[in-house]
Every structure is written in C-alpha cells, then in structure tokens.
Amino acid sequence: MTGSIIVVLKILLLFACFGFIHSFLASNSVKKILIEKLDGLIAFYRLFYVIFSLLVFYWIYLLLPNSHIIIYDLPYPFDFIILIPQFLSLVGILWTLRYFSVKEFLGVNQILRWINKEYNTNELDEKLTLRIKGPYKWCRHPVYFFSIMFLAFRPEISLSYLTLLACIAAYFYAGSVYEEKKLIERFGQEYINYKNAVPRIFPYKIFYPYKPGTDNKELADEGNN
Secondary structure, three states: OOOHHHHHHHHHHHHHHHHHHHHHOOOHHHHHHHHHHHHHHHHHHHHHHHHHHHHHHHHHHHHOOOOEEEEEOOOHHHHHHHHHHHHHHHHHHHHHOOOOHHHHHHOOOHHHHOOOOOOOHHHHOOOOOOOOHHHHHHHOHHHHHHHHHHHHHOOOHHHHHHHHHHHHHHHHHHHHHHHHHHHHHHOOHHHHHHHHHOOOOOOOOOOOOOOHHHHHHHHOOOOOO
C-alpha cells in the first residue's frame, strides 16, 4: 500500500513539474519579455514551445514509475467493445481539427507571416480566432473532451495510468481557464455569451447546440461549468 502511495505521489510531482514549465512558457508575461529581446523573431517561439513541450513531456513520461496494481482488466469480448468509443473519440478529434487551425497551433503560420513580413508582434505567438462551428457548438474545448475520452477508454487500466489520466484531465481544465481569459480579453462579450451558454469540456447539453446570432437563453438558463 505504501509503495502505491509513493508511485502516485511521484506521478503527481513529475506532472506538476511539467505543468509548471508548460504554463510558465505559455504565459503572456514571458512572451512580452521575449518580444523586447527578440522583436519579430517571436514568430518562431510557438514552434519552439510545441517541440520543447513534447520533449519535456516525453522525458517526464520516461521517468514515470509504473504500478503493478491493476484497477481493471476487461475480459473478452469487452476488451474489444471498449475500443469502439475509443475509436469514436479519435474520429471526434479529427472532426474537431476541421475547425481548428493546426498550422497556427504548431507555429507554422506564424513563421510564414514573418517570412512574408506580415507578422504582428501584438499577436504574441498566436493569432486568436473564434470559430463556433462543428463540435464547438456543444463544448468549448472539444479537443480536450475527445482526448480525455480516447485516453480513458482502455481495456486495461493500472493505478499509475489512472493517476496520469487524472493529471491530464485536471491540467486540461486548468489550461482551459487560462485560455479563456485570453479569449475574453480578445473577443469580449461575444465570447462571454458563448461561455455562458456552452459547457466547458463535457458536452452535457447535447440536445441544445449553440446557435451564433441568437440569445441562446435556453442554454444559459441551465447554467454552465
């Protein structure tokens, strides 16, 4: 039992280190300091940030302790059946990417704008856009939702994996709070109306998709997370 607690605490500590590094480098205060030092070269920061974050996450993943405690191990045929919602989650991620600028997220667009002398340092490292289409009508952060579902639907779950999944879900929630502060600052009341009407991550209002251009009163009246 003591060994299991130590495993959980190690995972929490390692993921907290990743979360701190990731959030620190994503903060606007760091980006503004870099703009003073780099000026237009800040256009390359997003790509550096993505690559560096992936390397740090992989390094921490290698350090994660493994628990031999199995929470569940589904027998046949349930081990195959559970792959169906996992596959649907993957489809959901691909669906979301249709309404999501992958090149902007990775930092490619920023470099292209810099090459074309169109980069505006006021963007910091990302040009924010508000697209309320597709899955965004049901939840504000569908990539997070489908990613959690994809990671959760597994035929076998160990204690260490469950702890890591909980850390990822918690970090997604914290990250969404930070992201929405920037969105509210950029889009003002338009995003506030959307935020008040549509769930954050889990789309529990599946029968009430958001309708841009309307007051969506029936959505807002039900409350929001």
